[in-house]
Amino acid sequence: MPMSPLWLLLVLPVSLLAIYLLTPRRYQSSDSVAQAYDSWTQDGILEFYWGEHIHLGHYGNPLRRKDFRAAKADFVHEMVRWGNLDRLPAGTTVLDVGCGIGGSSRILARDYHFDVTGITISPGQVQRARSLTPDGVTAQFKVDDALNLSFPDASFDVVWCIEAGPHMPDKALFAKELLRVLKPGGTLVVADWNQRDTRRRSLQGWERWVMRQLLDQWAHPEFASIEGFSELLEATGWVDGAVTTADWTRETLPSWLDSIWQGILRPAGLVRFGFSGLIKSLREVPTLILMRIAFGQGLCRFGMFRATRA
Template sequence: MTTNLEYNPTIDGAASHYDDLDQFYREIWGEHVHHGVWFTGKETDNEAAENLVKMVAELGRTGQNTDVCDIGCGYGATAKILAQRYGANVTGMTISSVQLAYAQANNNVPGKTTFMVRDWYENQLPDNRFDVVQTVESLEHMPDLPTFFRECYRVMKPGGRLVAAAWMSCENPGPWAKRHLIDAITRETQIAGVRPESEFRAATEAAGFVNYQFKDYAKQVKRTWPLCALRTVKGLFTKPHYRRFLFSSKNPNRIFALTLFRIWLAYELGVQRYGVFSADKV
Protein backbone atom coordinates (compact mmCIF):
# COMPACT_ATOMS: atom_id res chain seq x y z
CA MET A 1 0.00 0.00 0.00
CA THR A 2 1.31 3.48 -0.84
CA THR A 3 0.24 6.82 0.59
CA ASN A 4 1.10 10.30 -0.60
CA LEU A 5 3.64 12.04 1.60
CA GLU A 6 3.01 15.70 2.35
CA TYR A 7 5.95 17.93 1.57
CA ASN A 8 8.53 17.88 4.31
CA PRO A 9 12.16 18.87 3.65
CA THR A 10 13.54 16.02 5.73
CA ILE A 11 11.21 13.35 4.32
CA ASP A 12 11.55 14.56 0.74
CA GLY A 13 15.31 14.94 1.04
CA ALA A 14 15.77 11.50 2.55
CA ALA A 15 13.54 9.83 -0.04
CA SER A 16 15.45 11.54 -2.85
CA HIS A 17 18.77 10.56 -1.26
CA TYR A 18 17.87 6.86 -1.22
CA ASP A 19 16.20 6.91 -4.63
CA ASP A 20 19.12 8.71 -6.31
CA LEU A 21 21.77 6.54 -4.65
CA ASP A 22 19.87 3.26 -5.00
CA GLN A 23 22.34 1.57 -7.34
CA PHE A 24 25.32 2.65 -5.24
CA TYR A 25 23.74 1.54 -1.98
CA ARG A 26 23.04 -1.93 -3.36
CA GLU A 27 26.51 -2.25 -4.89
CA ILE A 28 28.36 -0.94 -1.84
CA TRP A 29 26.11 -2.13 0.98
CA GLY A 30 24.06 -4.93 -0.54
CA GLU A 31 20.49 -5.54 0.63
CA HIS A 32 21.37 -4.62 4.21
CA VAL A 33 21.53 -0.82 4.32
CA HIS A 34 22.91 -0.73 7.85
CA HIS A 35 26.12 -1.29 9.79
CA GLY A 36 27.70 -4.67 10.26
CA VAL A 37 28.68 -5.88 13.72
CA TRP A 38 32.04 -7.62 14.04
CA PHE A 39 32.14 -9.51 17.33
CA THR A 40 35.21 -11.61 16.50
CA GLY A 41 36.66 -9.61 13.62
CA LYS A 42 36.60 -12.73 11.46
CA GLU A 43 33.05 -12.38 10.15
CA THR A 44 32.42 -11.80 6.45
CA ASP A 45 30.67 -8.56 5.55
CA ASN A 46 27.34 -10.37 5.16
CA GLU A 47 27.77 -12.23 8.45
CA ALA A 48 28.48 -8.92 10.19
CA ALA A 49 25.33 -7.38 8.69
CA GLU A 50 23.27 -10.37 9.79
CA ASN A 51 24.78 -10.14 13.29
CA LEU A 52 22.87 -6.89 13.73
CA VAL A 53 19.63 -8.49 12.53
CA LYS A 54 20.14 -11.37 14.96
CA MET A 55 20.81 -8.94 17.80
CA VAL A 56 17.62 -7.01 17.07
CA ALA A 57 15.59 -10.22 16.80
CA GLU A 58 16.90 -11.53 20.12
CA LEU A 59 16.30 -8.24 21.91
CA GLY A 60 12.77 -8.20 20.53
CA ARG A 61 12.15 -11.80 21.61
CA THR A 62 11.00 -12.35 18.04
CA GLY A 63 9.64 -15.81 17.29
CA GLN A 64 6.90 -17.74 15.53
CA ASN A 65 4.02 -15.43 14.55
CA THR A 66 5.43 -12.43 16.42
CA ASP A 67 3.88 -9.33 14.84
CA VAL A 68 6.72 -6.95 14.00
CA CYS A 69 6.66 -3.41 12.62
CA ASP A 70 9.98 -2.60 10.92
CA ILE A 71 10.25 1.19 10.60
CA GLY A 72 12.67 2.13 7.84
CA CYS A 73 12.80 -1.36 6.32
CA GLY A 74 15.02 -0.40 3.37
CA TYR A 75 15.20 -3.19 0.80
CA GLY A 76 13.39 -5.59 3.11
CA ALA A 77 16.39 -7.78 4.00
CA THR A 78 15.83 -7.65 7.76
CA ALA A 79 12.10 -8.32 7.39
CA LYS A 80 12.75 -11.36 5.21
CA ILE A 81 15.20 -12.85 7.71
CA LEU A 82 12.75 -12.34 10.57
CA ALA A 83 10.02 -14.05 8.55
CA GLN A 84 12.13 -16.91 7.18
CA ARG A 85 14.27 -17.78 10.19
CA TYR A 86 12.10 -16.70 13.10
CA GLY A 87 8.59 -17.14 11.69
CA ALA A 88 7.58 -13.54 12.38
CA ASN A 89 4.88 -11.56 10.57
CA VAL A 90 6.56 -8.33 9.48
CA THR A 91 5.15 -5.03 8.26
CA GLY A 92 7.97 -3.01 6.72
CA MET A 93 7.79 0.73 6.07
CA THR A 94 10.07 2.88 3.93
CA ILE A 95 9.93 6.41 2.53
CA SER A 96 11.69 5.35 -0.69
CA SER A 97 9.57 4.19 -3.63
CA VAL A 98 12.67 2.62 -5.19
CA GLN A 99 13.36 0.59 -2.06
CA LEU A 100 9.70 -0.44 -1.93
CA ALA A 101 9.80 -1.70 -5.52
CA TYR A 102 12.91 -3.76 -4.79
CA ALA A 103 11.50 -5.19 -1.55
CA GLN A 104 8.26 -6.22 -3.24
CA ALA A 105 9.99 -7.68 -6.32
CA ASN A 106 12.32 -9.76 -4.14
CA ASN A 107 9.80 -10.77 -1.49
CA ASN A 108 10.11 -14.55 -1.19
CA VAL A 109 7.92 -14.73 1.93
CA PRO A 110 4.82 -12.79 0.77
CA GLY A 111 2.53 -14.42 3.30
CA LYS A 112 4.69 -13.24 6.18
CA THR A 113 5.92 -9.82 5.01
CA THR A 114 4.17 -6.67 3.82
CA PHE A 115 5.98 -3.58 2.55
CA MET A 116 4.67 -0.06 2.10
CA VAL A 117 5.74 3.53 1.55
CA ARG A 118 4.60 5.43 4.59
CA ASP A 119 5.63 8.42 6.70
CA TRP A 120 5.83 7.15 10.28
CA TYR A 121 4.31 10.37 11.59
CA GLU A 122 1.21 9.58 9.50
CA ASN A 123 1.40 5.80 9.66
CA GLN A 124 -2.37 5.13 9.88
CA LEU A 125 -1.76 1.90 11.80
CA PRO A 126 -4.26 0.71 14.44
CA ASP A 127 -3.66 0.90 18.18
CA ASN A 128 -2.18 -2.11 20.00
CA ARG A 129 -1.25 -3.88 16.75
CA PHE A 130 2.35 -5.14 17.15
CA ASP A 131 4.34 -7.26 19.57
CA VAL A 132 7.58 -5.61 18.47
CA VAL A 133 8.26 -2.21 16.96
CA GLN A 134 11.82 -1.99 15.66
CA THR A 135 13.86 0.62 13.88
CA VAL A 136 17.29 -0.09 12.43
CA GLU A 137 19.04 3.15 11.49
CA SER A 138 15.93 5.15 10.66
CA LEU A 139 15.75 7.25 13.84
CA GLU A 140 18.32 9.53 12.22
CA HIS A 141 15.59 10.66 9.82
CA MET A 142 13.07 11.51 12.53
CA PRO A 143 12.93 15.24 13.36
CA ASP A 144 10.53 14.82 16.29
CA LEU A 145 11.66 12.05 18.66
CA PRO A 146 8.85 12.49 21.24
CA THR A 147 6.16 12.05 18.58
CA PHE A 148 8.05 9.16 17.01
CA PHE A 149 8.14 7.20 20.26
CA ARG A 150 4.56 8.07 21.16
CA GLU A 151 3.49 6.50 17.87
CA CYS A 152 5.61 3.43 18.63
CA TYR A 153 3.87 3.15 21.99
CA ARG A 154 0.42 3.60 20.46
CA VAL A 155 0.72 0.84 17.86
CA MET A 156 2.36 -1.62 20.27
CA LYS A 157 0.45 -4.24 22.22
CA PRO A 158 0.70 -4.13 26.02
CA GLY A 159 3.69 -6.29 26.92
CA GLY A 160 5.37 -5.44 23.62
CA ARG A 161 8.93 -4.32 23.10
CA LEU A 162 10.67 -1.48 21.29
CA VAL A 163 14.08 -2.24 19.76
CA ALA A 164 16.24 0.40 18.07
CA ALA A 165 19.68 0.59 16.51
CA ALA A 166 20.76 4.16 15.84
CA TRP A 167 23.58 6.47 14.89
CA MET A 168 24.45 8.60 17.90
CA SER A 169 26.90 11.31 18.83
CA CYS A 170 28.94 11.58 21.98
CA GLU A 171 27.23 13.70 24.63
CA ASN A 172 29.37 16.81 24.19
CA PRO A 173 31.20 17.07 20.86
CA GLY A 174 33.48 20.07 20.67
CA PRO A 175 32.84 22.99 18.28
CA TRP A 176 35.12 21.65 15.54
CA ALA A 177 33.67 18.13 15.70
CA LYS A 178 30.12 19.45 15.76
CA ARG A 179 30.64 21.68 12.73
CA HIS A 180 32.84 19.49 10.54
CA LEU A 181 31.59 16.06 11.54
CA ILE A 182 28.16 15.91 13.24
CA ASP A 183 26.53 18.85 11.43
CA ALA A 184 28.19 18.04 8.10
CA ILE A 185 27.15 14.38 8.28
CA THR A 186 23.61 15.44 9.14
CA ARG A 187 23.40 17.80 6.17
CA GLU A 188 25.09 15.57 3.60
CA THR A 189 23.13 12.41 4.41
CA GLN A 190 19.74 14.18 4.47
CA ILE A 191 19.01 13.12 8.05
CA ALA A 192 17.36 15.02 10.89
CA GLY A 193 20.31 14.70 13.23
CA VAL A 194 22.96 12.60 14.95
CA ARG A 195 21.90 12.90 18.58
CA PRO A 196 23.36 11.87 21.94
CA GLU A 197 22.01 8.80 23.71
CA SER A 198 20.45 10.91 26.46
CA GLU A 199 17.92 12.35 23.99
CA PHE A 200 16.74 8.89 22.95
CA ARG A 201 16.37 7.77 26.55
CA ALA A 202 14.41 10.88 27.52
CA ALA A 203 12.01 10.64 24.56
CA THR A 204 11.51 6.89 25.02
CA GLU A 205 10.67 7.18 28.70
CA ALA A 206 8.47 10.25 28.15
CA ALA A 207 6.37 8.18 25.71
CA GLY A 208 5.59 5.72 28.50
CA PHE A 209 8.14 2.96 27.89
CA VAL A 210 9.88 1.30 30.83
CA ASN A 211 12.91 -0.97 31.35
CA TYR A 212 15.10 1.07 29.00
CA GLN A 213 18.36 -0.78 28.25
CA PHE A 214 21.23 0.61 26.16
CA LYS A 215 24.61 -0.54 24.86
CA ASP A 216 27.18 1.19 22.65
CA TYR A 217 28.56 -0.92 19.79
CA ALA A 218 30.74 1.73 18.12
CA LYS A 219 33.88 -0.42 18.32
CA GLN A 220 32.10 -3.39 16.79
CA VAL A 221 30.50 -1.50 13.87
CA LYS A 222 33.04 1.13 12.83
CA ARG A 223 34.73 -1.25 10.39
CA THR A 224 31.70 -0.70 8.15
CA TRP A 225 32.97 2.68 6.97
CA PRO A 226 36.50 1.93 5.75
CA LEU A 227 35.00 -1.02 3.86
CA CYS A 228 32.42 1.24 2.20
CA ALA A 229 35.05 3.87 1.43
CA LEU A 230 37.31 1.24 -0.14
CA ARG A 231 34.48 -0.09 -2.30
CA THR A 232 33.68 3.44 -3.44
CA VAL A 233 37.29 4.17 -4.40
CA LYS A 234 37.52 0.88 -6.29
CA GLY A 235 34.29 1.74 -8.07
CA LEU A 236 35.73 5.05 -9.26
CA PHE A 237 38.53 3.18 -11.01
CA THR A 238 36.54 0.25 -12.36
CA LYS A 239 32.96 1.42 -12.96
CA PRO A 240 32.24 4.31 -15.36
CA HIS A 241 28.81 5.01 -13.84
CA TYR A 242 30.51 5.84 -10.52
CA ARG A 243 32.59 8.52 -12.23
CA ARG A 244 29.64 9.88 -14.19
CA PHE A 245 27.53 10.21 -11.07
CA LEU A 246 30.13 11.42 -8.57
CA PHE A 247 31.74 13.96 -10.89
CA SER A 248 28.50 15.47 -12.21
CA SER A 249 27.46 18.78 -10.65
CA LYS A 250 23.86 17.85 -11.47
CA ASN A 251 23.82 15.26 -8.68
CA PRO A 252 23.53 16.89 -5.24
CA ASN A 253 23.83 13.50 -3.50
CA ARG A 254 27.32 12.91 -4.88
CA ILE A 255 28.66 14.52 -1.68
CA PHE A 256 27.90 11.23 0.08
CA ALA A 257 31.20 9.84 -1.23
CA LEU A 258 32.98 12.40 0.96
CA THR A 259 30.61 11.74 3.84
CA LEU A 260 31.82 8.14 4.05
CA PHE A 261 35.20 9.47 5.14
CA ARG A 262 33.67 11.96 7.59
CA ILE A 263 31.76 9.18 9.33
CA TRP A 264 34.86 6.98 9.43
CA LEU A 265 36.79 9.83 11.07
CA ALA A 266 33.94 10.55 13.51
CA TYR A 267 34.09 6.97 14.76
CA GLU A 268 37.88 7.01 15.06
CA LEU A 269 37.76 10.21 17.13
CA GLY A 270 34.98 8.91 19.38
CA VAL A 271 32.60 11.62 18.20
CA GLN A 272 30.13 9.15 16.74
CA ARG A 273 28.60 6.26 18.67
CA TYR A 274 26.35 3.40 17.66
CA GLY A 275 23.60 2.62 20.11
CA VAL A 276 21.28 -0.35 20.42
CA PHE A 277 18.49 0.01 22.96
CA SER A 278 15.23 -1.61 23.99
CA ALA A 279 12.26 -0.69 26.17
CA ASP A 280 8.92 -2.24 27.10
CA LYS A 281 5.27 -1.27 27.09
CA VAL A 282 3.45 -2.54 30.17
Protein backbone atom coordinates (compact mmCIF):
# COMPACT_ATOMS: atom_id res chain seq x y z
CA MET A 1 0.00 0.00 0.00
CA PRO A 2 1.46 3.40 -0.96
CA MET A 3 2.29 5.75 1.91
CA SER A 4 -0.29 8.50 2.38
CA PRO A 5 0.87 12.17 2.20
CA LEU A 6 -0.15 12.71 5.85
CA TRP A 7 1.86 9.72 7.01
CA LEU A 8 4.83 10.93 4.97
CA LEU A 9 4.61 14.33 6.65
CA LEU A 10 4.88 12.59 10.01
CA VAL A 11 7.61 10.11 9.11
CA LEU A 12 9.96 12.49 7.29
CA PRO A 13 10.56 14.97 10.17
CA VAL A 14 10.97 12.13 12.67
CA SER A 15 13.45 10.41 10.37
CA LEU A 16 15.45 13.58 9.84
CA LEU A 17 15.52 14.27 13.59
CA ALA A 18 16.71 10.72 14.25
CA ILE A 19 19.50 11.09 11.71
CA TYR A 20 20.46 14.42 13.30
CA LEU A 21 20.69 12.98 16.81
CA LEU A 22 22.36 9.70 15.80
CA THR A 23 25.06 11.20 13.56
CA PRO A 24 26.72 13.99 15.55
CA ARG A 25 29.89 15.61 14.22
CA ARG A 26 31.84 15.69 17.45
CA TYR A 27 35.22 17.32 17.84
CA GLN A 28 37.93 14.67 17.60
CA SER A 29 41.02 16.67 16.67
CA SER A 30 42.08 19.63 14.61
CA ASP A 31 41.87 17.30 11.62
CA SER A 32 38.15 16.74 12.19
CA VAL A 33 37.60 20.50 12.19
CA ALA A 34 39.62 20.90 8.99
CA GLN A 35 37.71 18.10 7.30
CA ALA A 36 34.36 19.61 8.29
CA TYR A 37 35.27 23.00 6.80
CA ASP A 38 36.83 21.40 3.73
CA SER A 39 33.52 19.60 3.12
CA TRP A 40 31.40 22.73 3.62
CA THR A 41 33.69 24.69 1.31
CA GLN A 42 33.88 22.07 -1.42
CA ASP A 43 30.15 21.65 -1.90
CA GLY A 44 29.56 25.42 -1.84
CA ILE A 45 26.27 25.26 0.08
CA LEU A 46 27.43 27.34 3.03
CA GLU A 47 28.90 30.03 0.78
CA PHE A 48 25.75 30.11 -1.37
CA TYR A 49 23.50 30.87 1.59
CA TRP A 50 25.86 32.71 3.95
CA GLY A 51 28.07 34.51 1.43
CA GLU A 52 31.78 35.09 1.94
CA HIS A 53 31.40 35.79 5.67
CA ILE A 54 30.96 32.63 7.74
CA HIS A 55 30.00 34.55 10.87
CA LEU A 56 27.00 36.37 12.31
CA GLY A 57 25.74 39.77 11.24
CA HIS A 58 25.39 43.04 13.15
CA TYR A 59 21.86 44.47 13.14
CA GLY A 60 22.52 47.70 15.01
CA ASN A 61 21.53 48.96 18.43
CA PRO A 62 18.61 49.55 18.44
CA LEU A 63 17.95 46.65 16.09
CA ARG A 64 16.84 47.29 12.53
CA ARG A 65 16.01 45.00 9.64
CA LYS A 66 18.89 44.28 7.31
CA ASP A 67 19.82 42.05 4.45
CA PHE A 68 21.54 39.00 5.93
CA ARG A 69 24.74 39.40 3.95
CA ALA A 70 24.87 43.16 4.43
CA ALA A 71 24.61 42.63 8.19
CA LYS A 72 27.68 40.38 8.03
CA ALA A 73 29.76 43.03 6.25
CA ASP A 74 28.46 45.60 8.74
CA PHE A 75 29.70 43.36 11.55
CA VAL A 76 33.27 43.68 10.25
CA HIS A 77 33.08 47.49 10.16
CA GLU A 78 31.49 47.62 13.62
CA MET A 79 34.26 45.39 14.97
CA VAL A 80 36.89 47.64 13.38
CA ARG A 81 35.38 50.70 15.10
CA TRP A 82 34.91 48.92 18.43
CA GLY A 83 38.55 47.82 18.33
CA ASN A 84 39.70 51.36 17.44
CA LEU A 85 41.34 49.92 14.35
CA ASP A 86 39.92 52.69 12.12
CA ARG A 87 42.53 54.99 13.70
CA LEU A 88 45.43 52.88 12.41
CA PRO A 89 47.43 53.82 9.30
CA ALA A 90 47.56 52.07 5.96
CA GLY A 91 50.04 49.23 5.95
CA THR A 92 49.13 48.06 9.45
CA THR A 93 49.85 44.33 9.62
CA VAL A 94 46.89 42.18 10.66
CA LEU A 95 46.63 38.46 11.39
CA ASP A 96 43.08 37.16 10.81
CA VAL A 97 42.88 33.97 12.87
CA GLY A 98 40.23 31.58 11.56
CA CYS A 99 39.73 33.59 8.39
CA GLY A 100 37.28 31.23 6.69
CA ILE A 101 37.10 32.02 3.00
CA GLY A 102 38.53 35.46 3.59
CA GLY A 103 35.54 37.80 3.75
CA SER A 104 36.78 39.85 6.71
CA SER A 105 40.38 39.82 5.48
CA ARG A 106 39.33 41.33 2.17
CA ILE A 107 37.36 44.12 3.86
CA LEU A 108 40.29 44.92 6.16
CA ALA A 109 42.64 45.02 3.19
CA ARG A 110 40.38 46.78 0.68
CA ASP A 111 38.57 49.33 2.88
CA TYR A 112 41.23 50.03 5.51
CA HIS A 113 44.37 49.35 3.44
CA PHE A 114 45.83 46.94 5.99
CA ASP A 115 48.30 44.20 5.08
CA VAL A 116 46.35 41.11 6.09
CA THR A 117 47.39 37.52 6.58
CA GLY A 118 44.46 35.15 6.99
CA ILE A 119 44.98 31.71 8.49
CA THR A 120 42.67 28.72 8.78
CA ILE A 121 43.20 25.04 9.47
CA SER A 122 41.21 24.14 6.34
CA PRO A 123 43.16 23.81 3.06
CA GLY A 124 39.87 24.06 1.19
CA GLN A 125 39.10 27.41 2.74
CA VAL A 126 42.58 28.72 1.90
CA GLN A 127 42.16 27.73 -1.73
CA ARG A 128 38.72 29.36 -1.94
CA ALA A 129 39.89 32.51 -0.13
CA ARG A 130 42.70 32.94 -2.63
CA SER A 131 40.37 32.48 -5.59
CA LEU A 132 37.95 35.12 -4.24
CA THR A 133 40.66 37.73 -3.62
CA PRO A 134 41.28 40.10 -6.55
CA ASP A 135 44.72 41.26 -7.57
CA GLY A 136 45.77 44.37 -5.69
CA VAL A 137 43.96 43.45 -2.46
CA THR A 138 46.66 43.13 0.19
CA ALA A 139 45.38 39.92 1.76
CA GLN A 140 47.17 36.57 1.68
CA PHE A 141 46.08 33.23 3.07
CA LYS A 142 47.77 30.13 4.44
CA VAL A 143 47.02 26.97 6.37
CA ASP A 144 48.03 27.29 10.00
CA ASP A 145 46.97 26.08 13.45
CA ALA A 146 45.76 28.72 15.91
CA LEU A 147 47.11 26.62 18.79
CA ASN A 148 50.58 26.49 17.23
CA LEU A 149 51.00 29.53 15.02
CA SER A 150 53.99 29.39 12.69
CA PHE A 151 54.84 33.09 13.10
CA PRO A 152 57.62 34.45 15.33
CA ASP A 153 56.84 36.41 18.49
CA ALA A 154 55.68 40.00 17.96
CA SER A 155 54.92 39.63 14.24
CA PHE A 156 51.70 41.69 13.82
CA ASP A 157 50.29 45.09 14.74
CA VAL A 158 46.79 43.62 15.09
CA VAL A 159 45.49 40.13 15.78
CA TRP A 160 41.86 39.70 14.73
CA CYS A 161 39.63 36.69 15.31
CA ILE A 162 35.92 36.03 14.71
CA GLU A 163 34.08 32.96 16.07
CA ALA A 164 37.07 30.59 16.09
CA GLY A 165 37.35 30.03 19.84
CA PRO A 166 34.73 27.25 20.20
CA HIS A 167 36.90 25.00 18.02
CA MET A 168 39.88 25.34 20.39
CA PRO A 169 40.23 22.53 22.97
CA ASP A 170 42.85 24.44 24.97
CA LYS A 171 41.56 27.96 25.60
CA ALA A 172 44.61 28.98 27.65
CA LEU A 173 46.98 28.02 24.84
CA PHE A 174 44.72 29.79 22.34
CA ALA A 175 44.91 32.99 24.41
CA LYS A 176 48.71 32.72 24.63
CA GLU A 177 49.16 32.22 20.89
CA LEU A 178 46.94 35.18 20.01
CA LEU A 179 49.01 37.46 22.22
CA ARG A 180 52.41 35.90 21.48
CA VAL A 181 52.39 36.96 17.83
CA LEU A 182 51.16 40.47 18.67
CA LYS A 183 53.69 43.29 18.78
CA PRO A 184 54.10 45.28 22.01
CA GLY A 185 51.49 48.05 21.91
CA GLY A 186 49.50 46.10 19.33
CA THR A 187 45.77 45.40 19.52
CA LEU A 188 43.96 42.10 19.94
CA VAL A 189 40.30 42.08 18.88
CA VAL A 190 38.24 38.92 19.26
CA ALA A 191 34.55 38.19 18.65
CA ASP A 192 33.24 34.86 19.84
CA TRP A 193 30.40 32.61 20.86
CA ASN A 194 30.51 32.12 24.61
CA GLN A 195 28.44 30.25 27.15
CA ARG A 196 27.14 31.65 30.42
CA ASP A 197 29.69 31.64 33.22
CA THR A 198 28.75 28.36 34.87
CA ARG A 199 30.87 29.17 37.93
CA ARG A 200 28.13 31.61 38.86
CA ARG A 201 25.14 29.57 37.72
CA SER A 202 25.52 25.96 36.67
CA LEU A 203 23.75 24.38 33.71
CA GLN A 204 20.31 22.92 34.40
CA GLY A 205 18.75 19.83 32.75
CA TRP A 206 17.54 21.22 29.42
CA GLU A 207 20.53 23.55 29.21
CA ARG A 208 22.98 20.65 29.45
CA TRP A 209 21.23 18.89 26.56
CA VAL A 210 21.21 22.03 24.39
CA MET A 211 24.88 22.74 25.05
CA ARG A 212 25.75 19.13 24.24
CA GLN A 213 24.10 19.47 20.83
CA LEU A 214 25.79 22.82 20.13
CA LEU A 215 29.14 21.23 20.83
CA ASP A 216 28.59 17.89 19.10
CA GLN A 217 26.91 19.06 15.90
CA TRP A 218 29.50 21.63 14.83
CA ALA A 219 32.78 20.06 16.00
CA HIS A 220 33.20 22.25 19.09
CA PRO A 221 35.16 20.82 22.03
CA GLU A 222 33.86 23.49 24.43
CA PHE A 223 32.72 27.08 24.81
CA ALA A 224 34.46 29.56 27.10
CA SER A 225 32.59 32.23 29.04
CA ILE A 226 33.29 35.91 28.48
CA GLU A 227 34.63 36.18 32.01
CA GLY A 228 36.69 33.01 31.73
CA PHE A 229 38.40 33.87 28.45
CA SER A 230 39.18 37.40 29.69
CA GLU A 231 40.90 35.84 32.68
CA LEU A 232 42.91 33.54 30.43
CA LEU A 233 44.09 36.47 28.31
CA GLU A 234 45.16 38.42 31.39
CA ALA A 235 46.83 35.34 32.91
CA THR A 236 49.35 35.30 30.04
CA GLY A 237 51.01 38.36 31.56
CA TRP A 238 51.05 40.00 28.14
CA VAL A 239 48.04 42.30 28.53
CA ASP A 240 48.56 45.98 29.27
CA GLY A 241 46.00 46.73 31.98
CA ALA A 242 42.71 44.83 31.72
CA VAL A 243 40.84 43.19 28.85
CA THR A 244 37.90 45.23 27.62
CA THR A 245 34.76 43.19 26.91
CA ALA A 246 31.28 43.77 25.51
CA ASP A 247 28.19 41.66 24.94
CA TRP A 248 26.86 41.82 21.37
CA THR A 249 24.19 39.15 21.81
CA ARG A 250 21.36 41.57 21.06
CA GLU A 251 23.05 43.03 17.99
CA THR A 252 23.73 39.63 16.43
CA LEU A 253 20.68 37.64 17.55
CA PRO A 254 18.60 38.00 14.33
CA SER A 255 21.34 36.18 12.39
CA TRP A 256 20.21 32.72 13.51
CA LEU A 257 16.69 32.85 12.08
CA ASP A 258 17.82 34.92 9.10
CA SER A 259 20.23 32.13 8.19
CA ILE A 260 17.31 29.68 8.08
CA TRP A 261 15.23 32.07 5.97
CA GLN A 262 17.95 32.08 3.32
CA GLY A 263 16.79 28.63 2.23
CA ILE A 264 13.34 30.06 1.53
CA LEU A 265 14.46 33.39 0.07
CA ARG A 266 16.98 31.74 -2.27
CA PRO A 267 15.14 28.80 -3.82
CA ALA A 268 17.72 28.57 -6.61
CA GLY A 269 19.73 26.51 -4.15
CA LEU A 270 17.26 23.65 -4.59
CA VAL A 271 18.11 23.47 -8.28
CA ARG A 272 21.81 24.08 -7.83
CA PHE A 273 22.46 21.53 -5.07
CA GLY A 274 19.65 19.05 -5.66
CA PHE A 275 18.04 16.70 -3.17
CA SER A 276 21.29 15.85 -1.37
CA GLY A 277 21.97 19.55 -0.88
CA LEU A 278 18.48 20.02 0.51
CA ILE A 279 18.99 17.24 3.05
CA LYS A 280 22.39 18.61 4.05
CA SER A 281 20.91 22.09 4.50
CA LEU A 282 17.94 20.81 6.50
CA ARG A 283 20.36 19.00 8.77
CA GLU A 284 21.71 22.35 10.01
CA VAL A 285 18.29 23.80 10.89
CA PRO A 286 17.95 22.18 14.35
CA THR A 287 21.36 23.49 15.40
CA LEU A 288 20.52 26.98 14.17
CA ILE A 289 17.25 26.89 16.12
CA LEU A 290 19.06 25.66 19.24
CA MET A 291 21.60 28.46 18.81
CA ARG A 292 18.75 31.00 18.66
CA ILE A 293 17.23 29.52 21.82
CA ALA A 294 20.57 29.44 23.66
CA PHE A 295 21.50 33.02 22.82
CA GLY A 296 17.96 34.27 23.33
CA GLN A 297 17.64 32.68 26.78
CA GLY A 298 21.02 33.77 28.11
CA LEU A 299 22.59 30.32 27.98
CA CYS A 300 25.04 31.67 25.40
CA ARG A 301 26.40 35.18 24.88
CA PHE A 302 28.20 36.86 22.01
CA GLY A 303 31.41 38.18 23.53
CA MET A 304 33.73 40.91 22.30
CA PHE A 305 37.30 41.18 23.61
CA ARG A 306 39.86 43.97 23.16
CA ALA A 307 43.34 44.01 24.65
CA THR A 308 46.67 45.78 24.17
CA ARG A 309 49.92 43.83 24.23
CA ALA A 310 52.14 45.00 27.07
